[in-house]
Amino acid sequence: MSDNLCFLNGDFMPLAEARIPVLDRGFIFGDGVYEVVPVYGRKLFRFDEHLARLNRSLGKLRLPQPATREEWLARCRQLVAARPEEDQVVYIQVTRGVAPRDHVMPANPVPTVFMMCNPLKPATPEQRHQGVSCTTARDFRWERGDIKSISLLGNVLARQMSADHGALETIMFRDGHLTEAAASNVWIAHEGALLGPPKSDHVLEGIRVELLRELCEDAGIAYNLRPISEADVRAADEVMLSSATKEILAVTHIDGEEVGHGALRGKPGPVYARLYEAYQRAKTTMSI
Numbered sequence: 218m219s220d221n222l223c224f225l226n227g228d229f230m231p232l233a234e235a236r237i238p239v240l241d242r243g244f245i246f247g248d249g250v251y252e253v254v255p256v257y258g259r260k261l262f263r264f265d266e267h268l269a270r271l272n273r274s275l276g277k278l279r280l281p282q283p284a285t286r287e288e289w290l291a292r293c294r295q296l297v298a299a300r301p302e303e304d305q306v307v308y309i310q311v312t313r314g315v316a317p318r319d320h321v322m323p324a325n326p327v328p329t330v331f332m333m334c335n336p337l338k339p340a341t342p343e344q345r346h347q348g349v350s351c352t353t354a355r356d357f358r359w360e361r362g363d364i365k366s367i368s369l370l371g372n373v374l375a376r377q378m379s380a381d382h383g384a385l386e387t388i389m390f391r392d393g394h395l396t397e398a399a400a401s402n403v404w405i406a407h408e409g410a411l412l413g414p415p416k417s418d419h420v421l422e423g424i425r426v427e428l429l430r431e432l433c434e435d436a437g438i439a440y441n442l443r444p445i446s447e448a449d450v451r452a453a454d455e456v457m458l459s460s461a462t463k464e465i466l467a468v469t470h471i472d473g474e475e476v477g478h479g480a481l482r483g484k485p486g487p488v489y490a491r492l493y494e495a496y497q498r499a500k501t502t503m504s505i
């Protein structure tokens with residue numbers, strides 16, 4: 218069972234043996250936050266950036282930080298060491314813990330801390346070479362997409378809309394402007410520049426938002442966060458997704474229509490290709 222080790226409230230144990238009380242507010246209210254940290258060659262990628270976002274999410278929930286950086290790091294490493302794969306993803310979840318059911322927050326919560334590791338499933342060669350398909354939807358989720366909340370019902374419903382059409386993601390628009398996808402940030406390339414929506418309460422600040430800024434800077438690609446209309450997306454030279462597990466992926470079809478222009482229509486484009494290469498190089502230099 219060593220490859221299914223998890224961490225729960227101070228103890229390492231087989232995942233199959235982990236138990237939480239039914240009155241945990243994560244179960245009752247979805248009252249908690251989470252992180253997903255990629256692991257390459259058994260090293261944690263952008264660990265401090267992920268931890269900083271976890272702490273920001275906890276702060277927005279008014280939850281105390283339940284562990285120090287060194288404790289998080291040691292636990293992550295122990296879980297990674299217990300699995301056979303070189304490339305993995307660490308999942309971290311913190312909830313407001315167990316309390317009598319009441320919307321009002323308990324005065325002195327004892328957070329539930331859960332961590333596990335899974336193998337990283339890389340994009341398939343076909344997805345890399347041909348790009349992926351997405352559908353679109355109105356962004357009907359709540360207005361605090363900036364919190365990496367475990368309350369993911371809106372994202373689950375949105376993601377299923379694409380799954381029902383055999384597509385990989387659902388790109389969402391709020392008031393005619395791009396927000397993000399169900400489990401990814403969304404980018405367009407326009408005249409050689411990488412453009413993403415501005416930071417706001419409607420969009421999760423993905424760890425790749427800053428990473429891509431750095432990769433663009435190194436590669437001499439212009440990078441700008443500014444409002445992007447639905448028409449901008451549909452007329453873009455390139456469209457891309459980013460997330461911990463997708464890294465960066467080219468979107469070549471949206472609602473069944475080919476993305477892009479000319480010879481590159483329906484094919485991954487040059488901005489994607491350069492950022493993909495830069496991302497692969499960053500894996501070795503940005504992991505601890």
Ligand SMILES: Cc1ncc(COP(=O)(O)O)c(C=O)c1O
Pocket residue numbers: 253372397398399400401402421422423424425426459460461462
């Ligand atoms: C809604 C949403 N937006 C954006 C992202 C991308 O964030 P990151 O790059 O930190 O994985 C995710 C990741 O799962 C997400 O769920």
